[in-house]
Structures are given as C-alpha cells and as structure tokens.
Amino acid sequence: xxxxxxxxxxxxxxxxxxxxxxxxxxxxxxxxxxxxxxxxxxxxxxxxxxxxxxxxxxxxxxxxxxxxxxxxxxxxxxxxxxxxxxxxxxxxxxxxxxxxxxxxxxxxxxxxxxxxxxxxxxxxxxxxxxxxxxxxxxxxxxxxxxxxxxxxxxxxxxxxxxxxxxxxxxxxxxxxxxxxxxxxxxxxxxxxxxxxxxxxxxxxxxxxxxxxxxxxxxxxxxxxxxxxxxxxxxxxxxxxxxxxxxxxxxxxxxxxxxxxxxxxxxxxxxxxxxxxxxxxxxxxxxxxxxxxxxxxxxxxxxxxxxxxxxxxxxxxxxxxxxxxxxxxxxxxxxxxxxxxxxxxxxxxxxxxxxxxxxxxxxxxxxxxxxxxxxxxxxxxxxxxxxxxxxxxxxxxxxxxxxxxxxxxxxxxxxxxxxxxxxxxxxxxxxxxxxxxxxxxxxxxxxxxxxxxxxxxxxxxxxxxxxxxxxxxxxxxxxxxxxxxxxxxxxxxxxxxxxxxxxxxxxxxxx
Ligand code: FAD
Ligand code: DLZ
Ligand code: SF4
Numbered sequence: 079x080x081x082x083x084x085x086x087x088x089x090x091x092x093x094x095x096x097x098x099x100x101x102x103x104x105x106x107x108x109x110x111x112x113x114x115x116x117x118x119x120x121x122x123x124x125x126x127x128x129x130x131x132x133x134x135x136x137x138x139x140x141x142x143x144x145x146x147x148x149x150x151x152x153x154x155x156x157x158x159x160x161x162x163x164x165x166x167x168x169x170x171x172x173x174x175x176x177x178x179x180x181x182x183x184x185x186x187x188x189x190x191x192x193x194x195x196x197x198x199x200x201x202x203x204x205x206x207x208x209x210x211x212x213x214x215x216x217x218x219x220x221x222x223x224x225x226x227x228x229x230x231x232x233x234x235x236x237x238x239x240x241x242x243x244x245x246x247x248x249x250x251x252x253x254x255x256x257x258x259x260x261x262x263x264x265x266x267x268x269x270x271x272x273x274x275x276x277x278x279x280x281x282x283x284x285x286x287x288x289x290x291x292x293x294x295x296x297x298x299x300x301x302x303x304x305x306x307x308x309x310x311x312x313x314x315x316x317x318x319x320x321x322x323x324x325x326x327x328x329x330x331x332x333x334x335x336x337x338x339x340x341x342x343x344x345x346x347x348x349x350x351x352x353x354x355x356x357x358x359x360x361x362x363x364x365x366x367x368x369x370x371x372x373x374x375x376x377x378x379x380x381x382x383x384x385x386x387x388x389x390x391x392x393x394x395x396x397x398x399x400x401x402x403x404x405x406x407x408x409x410x411x412x413x414x415x416x417x418x419x420x421x422x423x424x425x426x427x428x429x430x431x432x433x434x435x436x437x438x439x440x441x442x443x444x445x446x447x448x449x450x451x452x453x454x455x456x457x458x459x460x461x462x463x464x465x466x467x468x469x470x471x472x473x474x475x476x477x478x479x480x481x482x483x484x485x486x487x488x489x490x491x492x493x494x495x496x497x498x499x500x501x502x503x504x505x506x507x508x509x510x511x512x513x514x515x516x517x518x519x520x521x522x523x524x525x526x527x528x529x530x531x532x533x534x535x536x537x538x539x540x541x542x543x544x545x546x547x548x549x550x551x552x553x554x555x556x557x558x559x560x561x562x563x564x565x566x567x568x569x570x571x572x573x574x575x576x577x578x579x580x581x582x583x584x585x586x587x588x
Contacts, residue, residue: 079103081175082167084160086186087114087128088478089179090135091352092308094207096179100143107167108136109149112158112291117185118472121295123304123441125286127475130279130306131351138307151285160186161193174199179206180213182394183479184401208352209394210235210387216395226396226497229254232388241360241387242380254384255377259327262513263334272339273317274303275310294421294472295438303440304347304475311348315359318343319366324374327381331446333514335428338436342444343382346476349390356386393484396498405467407487409495410546412460417585420452420469425588427534428520429510430455441475448474449503450510453490457504458538459585460545463493501555506539528577534588541578544571 081104083096096106110129129151136148149156149163157163168176176194180203181187194201205212219234220226233253236242242249263269283299305311322341329341348354360383367374397404419425423435433447443452448470456466463486470486471477488498507524511517517524517533526532543550543563550556563571581588 079175080171080173081105081177082107082164082171082173084108084164084176084178084190085135086160086179086181087132088182088351089206090131090308091206091208091355092135092138093355094179096204097139097142097144102145105145105147105171105173106136106139107147107149107164108132109156109160109163110151111149111156111160111163112151112289113160115151115286115289115291118468118477119292119294120472121438121441121475122283122286122293122297123295123302124472124475124477125291125293126279126282126297126299126302127304127306127347127441128351129282129286130277130302131353133282134307135353151291152288161189164193168197168199176201178203180204182206184397184405185479206352208355209391210239210356211391211395213394213398216392217399219395220399225500226392228388228392228498231392231395232384235387235391239387242364242383250376255327255380258377259381260331260513261328263329263332263340263515265515269329269334269337269340270321272344273314273321274301275305276300277302277304277306277310279306295441305353308353311345311353314348315343315345315354315362318345319363323363323366323382324378327375327378330381331450331513333429333432333444333446333451333510333516335432335516335519338440338442339444344442346481349386350476350478350481356390360386390481393481393488393498396484396488397480400494400497404487404494405483407493407495408463409493410457410460410549412457412462412491412493414460414462414465414582414585416456416461416465416469417459417588419586419588426521427455427588428522429514429516432516437473441473443474446513448485449490450505450513453486454504455535455538457491457502458535458542459582460542463487463491466491501553502542502550504539504542505535507533507535510535528573532577534581537574537577538581540571540574541582544575 083104083106085106085108115125136146139146147167157166176197176199178190181190216231219231236248237246278300279302280299283297305314322343325341332340345359349356349359363379363382367379420434423431423438425431429451433443433451437443467483467486471479471482484498487493490503492499492502507517511524522533523531524533527536540563543559551560
C-alpha cells in the first residue's frame with residue numbers, strides 16, 4: 079500500500095488524526111498553484127501569507143519524519159492545478175491510495191470529487207476535524223423551517239457542546255448580551271496597540287513577483303505582520319485574551335480613524351487555515367474569564383463566543399446548504415460596477431478612505447468596517463454582488479469562499495433575499511457617526527442631505543429605500559423607515575433622489 083494524502087492551503091491542522099501516527103507508506107503533498115492564486119485578484123499579503131504558512135507546515139511535518147512533497151509556485155514540474163499535479167505524482171510514485179480532507183470550498187470539493195472518481199486507485203475523503211458542526215448539521219436543524227435564525231442555531235450548539243451552560247440553561251440565565259455591547263469609543267480612548275509579527279517572507283514574495291499573478295495591496299515582506307504558524311497563532315490568541323477580550327464586546331462595533339483592529343482578535347486567518355481550532359480559542363477565552371472574572375466581564379466573553387460558535391458555524395452551514403445557487407443570488411437585480419477607488423482608497427469620504435486604505439495595507443478590516451462602511455456603500459450604490467464578492471474574496475487575508483460569500487452576498491448585500499439576515503444592513507451618516515470618529519474630519523458634512531458637501535450616504539440611503547419599495551416595503555423590520563419616507567414633503571424627496579442620482583452618476587469622483 080502506498081498512500082498519497084493531499085493537504086490544501088487552508089488545512090494546516092497539526093492536530094488532525096492523520097498526523098498522530100507515522101506511516102512510512104504515506105506521503106503528504108502540498109502545492110502552490112495558479113488555479114488558487116488566480117481565481118480572484120488576491121491581496122499580496124494573502125498569497126504570501128498562505129504560502130508562508132504552508133511552507134512552515136510542510137517543514138514541521140518533515141521535522142516529524144513524515145514524507146512530504148511540496149511543489150513551489152515556480153517549480154518546473156508544477157502543472158499549476160491540484161488534479162494535474164496529483165495525476166503525475168500518482169503515476170510517478172505508483173501510489174495505490176489517494177486521500178484528502180473534505181475541502182471547505184464548493185469549487186474545490188467538486189473538483190476533488192470528480193478527480194477521485196476518475197482514478198482507478200482507491201480513494202477516501204476524511205473530515206478536516208476543525209469545525210463544531212458537519213456540513214449538513216445546519217440543514218438538518220432548520221429542516222422544514224422557513225427562516226434560518228442564527229440565534230436558534232447558536233443556542234442549540236451551546237447546549238450540544240456544553241459551552242457556558244448550567245444544565246440546559248445558559249450560565250447567568252441570559253443567552254444574549256448584545257444590548258450591553260456595541261458602544262462608541264470614548265473620545266480620548268487609546269486602544270491597545272495590536273500585536274504584530276515580524277516574519278521575513280522576502281523569498282516568497284520574490285517568487286510570486288517572478289510570475290504574472292495579479293495582486294492588490296501592499297506588503298512589508300521583511301516584517302510580515304500575520305501569524306504564519308501555530309506557535310504565532312497561539313501567541314496572538316494569548317495577546318487577545320490578555321489585552322483585548324476585556325473590551326471586545328463593548329467596542330465590537332466601534333470604528334475610529336487609523337486604528338485598524340481595536341479590540342478584535344485578528345484570529346480569522348489562523349482559524350480559517352486551521353492553524354488553531356475554534357474549540358481551543360473558545361476554551362482559552364472561557365478559562366481566562368473563569369480565572370479572572372473581575373477583569374473580563376461575562377458580556378465581553380459571550381459576545382466573543384457567539385461570533386465563533388454562532389456566526390462562524392452558522393455561515394458554514396448556510397454555505398453548504400445553499401451552494402451553488404447561493405453564488406448566483408441577486409435579490410435586488412443590482413448591475414453596477416464597484417467605484418474605481420475601492421482599489422486605491424482615493425475618495426474624499428473619510429470612512430471609506432480609512433476602511434479601504436487599511437484593507438490595502440493590512441489585508442484586514444474589522445467586521446463593522448466590512449459591513450457598515452464598504453458593504454453598506456456598495457449596496458446603496460446598487461453594485462452587482464459578483465463584483466462585490468470578487469473584491470471581498472480577494473482583499474482579506476481571511477477570505478475563503480464559505481465565510482466570505484455568506485457574509486458578503488448574504489449578511490451585507492441581502493442578495494439572498496433574507497436567508498442570513500432579516501433586513502439589509504444599510505445606513506445613512508447618522509449610524510456611521512454614532513459608531514465612529516470618522517465624520518468630524520470628513521470633507522463631506524454628515525448632517526447635510528442635499529447640496530454642496532452633503533454626505534453621500536444620506537441621499538443614497540433614501541434613494542435605496544425608494545427604489546426597493548416593492549421588495550422591502552412590507553418588511554416589518556423596515557416599516558418605520560417607509561413611514562418616514564412616505565411622510566416626507568414631495569420637494570424634499572425629489573431633492574434627495576436628485577442628489578443621489580448626481581452622486582451615482584459621478585461615483586468615481588466621490
Ligand atoms: P473578531 O471580531 O475578533 O471575531 C472573532 C472571530 O469570530 C473571527 O475570527 C471569526 O472567526 C468569527 N466571526 C466573527 N464574525 C463573523 C461572521 N460574521 N461570520 C463568520 N465568522 C465570524 N470572515 C472571514 O473569516 N472571512 C471572510 O472572508 C469574511 N468576509 C466578510 C465579508 C463581509 C462583507 C462581512 C460583513 C464580514 C466578513 N467576515 C469574514 C466576518 C468578519 O468580519 C470576520 O470574521 C472578522 O472581521 C475577522 O476578524 P477578527 O478575527 O479580528 O474577528
Ligand atoms: C487561497 C489560497 C491560495 C492563494 N493559494 C493556495 C495554493 O497555492 N495552494 C493551496 O492548496 N491552497 C491555496 N489557497 C487556498 C485555496 O484556494 C482554497 O481556498 C481552499 O483550499 C478551499 O478550501
Ligand atoms: Fe462617511 Fe459621510 Fe461621515 Fe464622511 S460624513 S465620514 S462620508 S458618513
């Protein structure tokens with residue numbers, strides 16, 4: 079028996095049962111391939127981050143005496159696709175068995191299924207041993223239901239995995255602490271300085287630069303800030319728990335200029351490529367709260383646990399339930415292109431300038447920037463969800479389709495017509511001003527709706543509701559907005575729509 083086992087770039091789980099025994103007959107294969115670097119225009123830090131973590135993982139496997147074949151991007155033998163490379167390797171090494179871990183992405187899943195079916199040798203797909211839930215668990219849980227309420231799924235998982243429970247009741251008697259969270263940062267509050275790494279990835283960058291792979295964003299390759307192995311991922315987790323968890327919930331939705339991560343964990347990259355598991359992240363956070371309840375209040379902890387055992391697992395379940403149709407949904411039939419400045423950050427709108435520039439510089443924006451700044455604007459501007467997905471799938475270091483598309487097309491763009499969310503996340507300047515310090519120093523005036531320097535969010539917001547009245551008018555969660563709109567003076571409404579039209583026609587100059 080000679081077995082070849084494929085490890086994908088987001089399957090760097092050293093605790094996987096594959097690696098717990100050592101068999102001479104098993105060879106692991108990892109590959110840097112153009113199918114993966116080219117399916118979206120990725121941020122340079124994303125490509126380099128994936129390759130650096132993959133290389134570190136291969137090195138670790140070799141150090142533990144596993145047999146590893148690693149194909150680098152510019153290896154002359156590299157045929158630049160998983161199946162093509164595997165075909166040659168199986169032939170060359172006379173492998174009798176092909177095994178892979180279930181991929182998280184629909185495209186790769188289909189491809190590997192087809193590939194395995196085409197082989198004459200024995201094949202097997204095994205679990206990736208990472209998530210709390212299987213691919214189908216959400217579908218089964220909501221079977222026969224019309225709506226997919228995250229809170230219900232979250233509570234079921236809390237019970238099933240006995241997370242923050244007392245018998246079958248939530249600890250403290252309360253499930254949800256959202257109302258105590260989500261505050262604006264106080265004016266002179268100085269957030270914790272984020273822990274960054276200083277990895278030297280210049281060799282990897284040089285290899286990518288030899289090719290014509292198209293990328294976006296900037297990189298300091300001598301001081302690459304993201305964790306590239308398990309040890310660094312655990313260090314980042316400890317930093318989060320020591321420095322950020324105590325204010326995580328409070329400032330989860332806060333935004334302020336030039337502060338790129340506030341009290342967020344930045345663990346999404348480490349978790350999505352499986353260098354660390356959601357179970358250990360939650361366990362460590364809960365232990366820290368138990369050890370130090372005076373420092374870490376319960377609402378901060380529950381807010382964090384909810385993101386991981388709730389939202390993260392929920393999005394995975396929706397993805398596997400609804401793909402591939404999900405990727406074609408466009409509830410509002412939006413058709414526009416993204417403004418050019420999404421790739422440059424060159425706009426006078428302070429909130430968008432900050433969120434886009436930090437995305438270009440760090441391959442990261444925190445949740446509320448993604449949702450209520452870039453996503454909000456794209457929806458108000460009527461941009462086609464394909465365009466928006468491509469942007470989000472490329473720019474963020476943590477962007478893998480299962481969690482990107484459900485958040486973007488679903489939560490942010492409501493292109494799924496309300497599977498993930500109950501109403502579109504759109505806002506005028508007043509919400510942005512309520513949660514941030516962006517408006518004070520903006521070229522545009524937050525309180526002005528029409529005319530010179532009117533904040534574009536204001537007229538675009540009403541224009542959106544006006545245009546989508548047939549689709550949203552009956553939504554009970556938005557009824558109040560329509561009451562306000564219907565009661566507005568005819569002239570005021572016309573002025574708002576005219577202003578919105580002007581901005582939409584000049585969108586590249588905002
Ligand atoms: P924290 O704020 O510290 O949260 C802790 C963890 O909770 C995260 O690491 C993440 O694993 C999980 N989490 C939080 N919110 C969500 C959510 N809505 N869905 C799933 N998991 C969540 N997340 C990705 O991992 N990859 C993406 O490509 C991605 N694209 C997004 C696109 C849009 C338009 C929006 C609105 C959100 C997107 N998210 C995505 C969700 C969320 O914004 C990121 O998980 C988060 O910003 C990552 O930063 P963090 O690790 O500092 O998160
Ligand atoms: C995102 C990414 C990139 C940029 N490059 C590679 C690669 O060269 N090799 C690889 O195995 N994986 C890569 N990935 C991750 C995959 O594109 C893909 O998103 C996941 O494997 C799907 O679960
Ligand atoms: Fe953004 Fe408008 Fe505030 Fe400027 S005024 S920062 S464009 S919300």
